[in-house]
Amino acid sequence: MLVALGETNEIVNLLEIKKSDLAELSKQYLRCPACKSQVRLKNGAVKMPHFAHISLQVCQHFSENESFQHLTLKKRLYQWFKQTERVVVEQFLPDLQQTPDLLINNQIAIEIQCSHLTTQRLRERTDNYRVHGYTVLWLMGKDLWLGESLSTLKKNLLYFSQNAGFYYWELDLKYEKIRLKYLIHEELTGKLQYLTREFDFGSENLLQILRTPFDKTSAKLAIKIQQNIPKFIARQLYYQNPKWLKIQEKYYRNGRNLLTIANFPITIAPVGLKMLTCQFEALSSDDFCQITADLTSYYHHFLNYKNNKMVYPPAFYAKIESEKGAKNGKKT
Numbered sequence: 101m102l103v104a105l106g107e108t109n110e111i112v113n114l115l116e117i118k119k120s121d122l123a124e125l126s127k128q129y130l131r132c133p134a135c136k137s138q139v140r141l142k143n144g145a146v147k148m149p150h151f152a153h154i155s156l157q158v159c160q161h162f163s164e165n166e167s168f169q170h171l172t173l174k175k176r177l178y179q180w181f182k183q184t185e186r187v188v189v190e191q192f193l194p195d196l197q198q199t200p201d202l203l204i205n206n207q208i209a210i211e212i213q214c215s216h217l218t219t220q221r222l223r224e225r226t227d228n229y230r231v232h233g234y235t236v237l238w239l240m241g242k243d244l245w246l247g248e249s250l251s252t253l254k255k256n257l258l259y260f261s262q263n264a265g266f267y268y269w270e271l272d273l274k275y276e277k278i279r280l281k282y283l284i285h286e287e288l289t290g291k292l293q294y295l296t297r298e299f300d301f302g303s304e305n306l307l308q309i310l311r312t313p314f315d316k317t318s319a320k321l322a323i324k325i326q327q328n329i330p331k332f333i334a335r336q337l338y339y340q341n342p343k344w345l346k347i348q349e350k351y352y353r354n355g356r357n358l359l360t361i362a363n364f365p366i367t368i369a370p371v372g373l374k375m376l377t378c379q380f381e382a383l384s385s386d387d388f389c390q391i392t393a394d395l396t397s398y399y400h401h402f403l404n405y406k407n408n409k410m411v412y413p414p415a416f417y418a419k420i421e422s423e424k425g426a427k428n429g430k431k432t
């Protein structure tokens with residue numbers, strides 16, 4: 101943790117303390133802003149200076165074992181935000197009993213997520229922010245970068261906009277970049293295809309960067325050649341992949357065999373669309389806890405347009421549909 105209560109109940113923010121003042125600070129009686137128990141200044145050689153609870157009893161509101169990556173990213177983003185916004189580091193919010201890494205303009209909670217957490221915990225924390233009127237943005241450290249396929253946790257860290265489709269934020273401390281992965285689509289095989297935009301730390305207004313998924317764009321994603329799908333499925337069944345065994349079972353029950361299907365209607369689609377059946381779960385889906393938008397029309401429009409070479413943002417399909425609607429309207 102980077103903040104503590106000083107002797108006169110003032111908030112001590114380590115990101116604003118000069119190195120030369122640390123020795124003096126360490127002599128003070130310092131407490132945790134949330135649980136009020138005593139904390140100690142740790143000023144070791146490896147991690148940057150931080151506070152730690154003295155009692156071994158775990159505090160619910162501040163995470164004790166933040167990595168070098170987490171602390172450093174928090175510092176870098178704090179300094180970056182500070183150029184243009186009102187930013188508070190680790191502000192304990194009593195109503196929520198939560199402490200966002202950074203709170204921007206008393207409205208946007210920034211969570212820098214560097215390690216795994218359970219989907220249930222993620223959902224609880226996300227919903228808690230939402231019901232109290234905060235927007236929460238999860239920015240992912242190295243261990244949670246998007247990679248080649250989606251885990252349940254990553255699905256729940258996806259965001260959605262009309263201009264970027266499904267998107268995901270990554271922080272890269274080594275190369276000092278924030279990365280936006282967008283127009284995220286899943287192949288029938290589970291492999292991901294998407295576009296990437298990178299921004300150097302400190303380059304532009306950070307809040308503006310975080311709004312790019314809402315900017316109008318002519319972006320489109322040319323689909324890379326995919327592997328031989330029937331061969332892929334045959335291999336999954338041979339190695340008894342439970343997911344594909346289950347699908348095959350369903351086919352058998354309907355008197356069909358997955359292995360004899362030569363042509364699949366679609367082989368790449370927005371996340372959440374079941375390609376074999378062209379079905380999707382509307383609204384109540386438990387997979388996307390960051391997304392409140394109704395994805396139904398996006399899926400419908402995507403299926404109507406069906407193009408196996410190029411995919412576009414949801415706004416593109418919506419425009420095509422509304423133009424079609426206008427033409428049909430004129431005819432009648």
Ligand SMILES: [Zn+2]
Nearest residue numbers: 132134135159
């Ligand atoms: Zn505490």
